[in-house]
Amino acid sequence: MTASLWLGRLLAYRQLTVGLVVIAALVLLGLVGPLFVDVSGAKVGSAIPDLTPSREHPLGTDTVGRDLLSVIIVGTPLTLTIGLIAGVIGLGIGSVFGFIGGYYGGVADNVLHGAADVFLTVPGLLILVVIASATKGAVNVQTEALVVSALAWMWPTRTIRSQVLTMRERGYIQVARFSGTSGARIIVEEMMPNLLPYLAASFVGAVATAILASIGLEALGLGPQNQPTLGMTIYWGLYYTTVMRGLVWWWLPPILIIVLIFVGLFSISAGLDRIMNPRLRSTA
Amino acid sequence: MPIGYVLRRVGVFLLVIWAAASINFAIPRLSPVDPVRESLLKVTSLGASQGEMDVLTQTFSARFGLDQPVWKQYLTYLSDLAQANLGYSISFYPARVADLIVVALPWTIVLVGLATLLSFVIGTVIGAFMAWSVVPRTIKVIGPPLLTLSAIPYYLLGLILIYLFAFLTKVFPLGGGYSVGMAPEMTPEFLGDALRHAILPALSIVLADMGGWALGMRGMMLTVQGEDFMTLAEAKGLNPGRIFLRYGVRNAILPQFTSLALSMGRVVSGAILVEIVFAYPGVGNLLYQAIRSFDYFVIYGVAFMLIVAIGLATLILDLMLPVLDPRIAY
Numbered sequence: 095m096t097a098s099l100w101l102g103r104l105l106a107y108r109q110l111t112v113g114l115v116v117i118a119a120l121v122l123l124g125l126v127g128p129l130f131v132d133v134s135g136a137k138v139g140s141a142i143p144d145l146t147p148s149r150e151h152p153l154g155t156d157t158v159g160r161d162l163l164s165v166i167i168v169g170t171p172l173t174l175t176i177g178l179i180a181g182v183i184g185l186g187i188g189s190v191f192g193f194i195g196g197y198y199g200g201v202a203d204n205v206l207h208g209a210a211d212v213f214l215t216v217p218g219l220l221i222l223v224v225i226a227s228a229t230k231g232a233v234n235v236q237t238e239a240l241v242v243s244a245l246a247w248m249w250p251t252r253t254i255r256s257q258v259l260t261m262r263e264r265g266y267i268q269v270a271r272f273s274g275t276s277g278a279r280i281i282v283e284e285m286m287p288n289l290l291p292y293l294a295a296s297f298v299g300a301v302a303t304a305i306l307a308s309i310g311l312e313a314l315g316l317g318p319q320n321q322p323t324l325g326m327t328i329y330w331g332l333y334y335t336t337v338m339r340g341l342v343w344w345w346l347p348p349i350l351i352i353v354l355i356f357v358g359l360f361s362i363s364a365g366l367d368r369i370m371n372p373r374l375r376s377t378a
Numbered sequence: 379m380p381i382g383y384v385l386r387r388v389g390v391f392l393l394v395i396w397a398a399a400s401i402n403f404a405i406p407r408l409s410p411v412d413p414v415r416e417s418l419l420k421v422t423s424l425g426a427s428q429g430e431m432d433v434l435t436q437t438f439s440a441r442f443g444l445d446q447p448v449w450k451q452y453l454t455y456l457s458d459l460a461q462a463n464l465g466y467s468i469s470f471y472p473a474r475v476a477d478l479i480v481v482a483l484p485w486t487i488v489l490v491g492l493a494t495l496l497s498f499v500i501g502t503v504i505g506a507f508m509a510w511s512v513v514p515r516t517i518k519v520i521g522p523p524l525l526t527l528s529a530i531p532y533y534l535l536g537l538i539l540i541y542l543f544a545f546l547t548k549v550f551p552l553g554g555g556y557s558v559g560m561a562p563e564m565t566p567e568f569l570g571d572a573l574r575h576a577i578l579p580a581l582s583i584v585l586a587d588m589g590g591w592a593l594g595m596r597g598m599m600l601t602v603q604g605e606d607f608m609t610l611a612e613a614k615g616l617n618p619g620r621i622f623l624r625y626g627v628r629n630a631i632l633p634q635f636t637s638l639a640l641s642m643g644r645v646v647s648g649a650i651l652v653e654i655v656f657a658y659p660g661v662g663n664l665l666y667q668a669i670r671s672f673d674y675f676v677i678y679g680v681a682f683m684l685i686v687a688i689g690l691a692t693l694i695l696d697l698m699l700p701v702l703d704p705r706i707a708y
Contacts, residue, residue, distance in 0.1 A: 215642065220681040356530065
């Protein structure tokens, strides 16, 4: 497919494009922001504490002397990184489970698919709280990503499995099987390319689940204490009762960024959904 | 209802409980943090030498049975759990964890139960109407903004609500479960006061959750509308209200109940954080205080008890499904 055709498609799928643009803008904020703002201001004690917004500190400073604009610029990529790592792990585990369960069936399918269903009904945040409180103090962004990825594999497993189940009976898969192609090759060469939009949607879902869980853990105070992720910024905001003191410039920006992340991810997955289900296009 | 289905479903429930209990047992023991030592360090923060600390730790480990072989600890642990013995709170010693939970649980159940019910009913109704051709366009445009709200975690929406309706306009209280100076009792004044405190937390769950239900219902209604029996119903000249309710909604609502069973865990996880934001006296706040004061037994107790509660809720919903949809044969 040529580049111009891809561009045409991208424009046709407005929702997908909007989502991609929002997420790209947030990534850019983390990449380009440090060129304009001195991010060393995100360190404790780098500024006079409790300042209201001014030219020097557009979002003011917090009680331990961090410039809140720097905190946002440093924190946004940290939170996105957690989502990315956990999303990759979640999609990886989900793909392995989904393909094995869906393609081979039998006992393996019962166990994997059953586990996914059971874990979906369990309040995952609580399991994460138990894990995170046992490792409290030693958490950084990477370990937190590992912890939240424990929650990010169930939806990918379900989606991929159900797609593989229907695809398995298609003609071209049967032909490949009867001509003696190995199961692994069929999965990688025949199925995966056809499931790309589903894999992409599963990935986006896993990223969203992971970010939601990470922010939840952080709001409980179980995140990295020394890294200003968005959730930790909210935790400190709660800790210093900023909402009740009306310090809007402190608590609102991290919330807005988080909302943008979720709206962006949601638009991407809704956009992908339209590509996969043409039926939805006419009705919306 | 076939007995095999019931047995299998109850079996899965027991499996979940056992797995949750085992995780609760295993993780603290795999962790480098020694809760006994941590708490003793806290209690005796002033003046205990290294030697005295070791003796104390040993004494307390023996007191809590931590010097036994692991399999024996595990069996004791399971039998304790079966008797709802979750151990003692370290911060509020000698309060029992189970007692702390019993005080906090009703607040959470009422808040989460009401909020879930409201968002499910309102969202489903809106979703059904959004897919009905008779309905004016004004109702249909309600979808996108609702969905945007559903992209926001409950508790962040809660923060915004607190700011708008408790800080700026002071329509509702800033937080807490009831006004200072009141005692929890079943009087009309207290219930009214508690209700006033519950509105904002409940609203943040309802607003954020409605969109998902509306979207799910709308999607199912559109699918059902393509079915042959809908065409037949129209051809027979049945009145549109009857087609809508008895043919459309009746069929489209079943997957909503399946989703309800699947979403309980998510809702409760979210509600825990809502309670913290509003300082609402439920188990979420209990958990938050426990995390802040390293009160491990309370953390594990709350986590375990909530997993059991949600497992039970899901079990009940799942057992109700075949009753709601006679076509389901397990």
